[in-house]
Amino acid sequence: MTERSEGNEPQQPPERVRIDVAARRRVRVDRTLREIEEQTRVGEVLVQGLIRAQLSVALRLSAVVAVLLGGLPLLFAVAPSLSDVEVLGVRLPWLLLGVLAYPFLFTVAWVHVRQAERNEQDLTDFVDST
Numbered sequence: 001m002t003e004r005s006e007g008n009e010p011q012q013p014p015e016r017v018r019i020d021v022a023a024r025r026r027v028r029v030d031r032t033l034r035e036i037e038e039q040t041r042v043g044e045v046l047v048q049g050l051i052r053a054q055l056s057v058a059l060r061l062s063a064v065v066a067v068l069l070g071g072l073p074l075l076f077a078v079a080p081s082l083s084d085v086e087v088l089g090v091r092l093p094w095l096l097l098g099v100l101a102y103p104f105l106f107t108v109a110w111v112h113v114r115q116a117e118r119n120e121q122d123l124t125d126f127v128d129s130t
Helices: 023-037 041-078 081-083 094-129
Strands: none
Touching: 041 081, 041 094, 081 094
8 A cells, every 4th residue: 555645746665676695506506407407518417417327226136136036047946945935835036036026126115216217316305515
């Protein structure tokens, strides 16, 4: 609502000014994000580092799966007596490959997602800190 002065002219309220303490920090983040988006040399290095980290996680977890799940048939071929072992009425190969493999794969996938998100968060934290 406007107030009227003695001359019946409306008097405008003072303009509100927003004070932004983080403006300087945002300028640095915007500059780094711009370098990533515009694919400058610095942005390219940051993205390549993220890709390398994600590839490293994927290769390490793939190796774990290959050794543990891929090694089970080899283990049963080398030690055939293990194939005759029964746990709760179920033979060990069926238990390991048919039942326990799925929770194992779910756990590996969960670890992969957590580590991938951590790598992305590390990049975001680095961009925010510059």
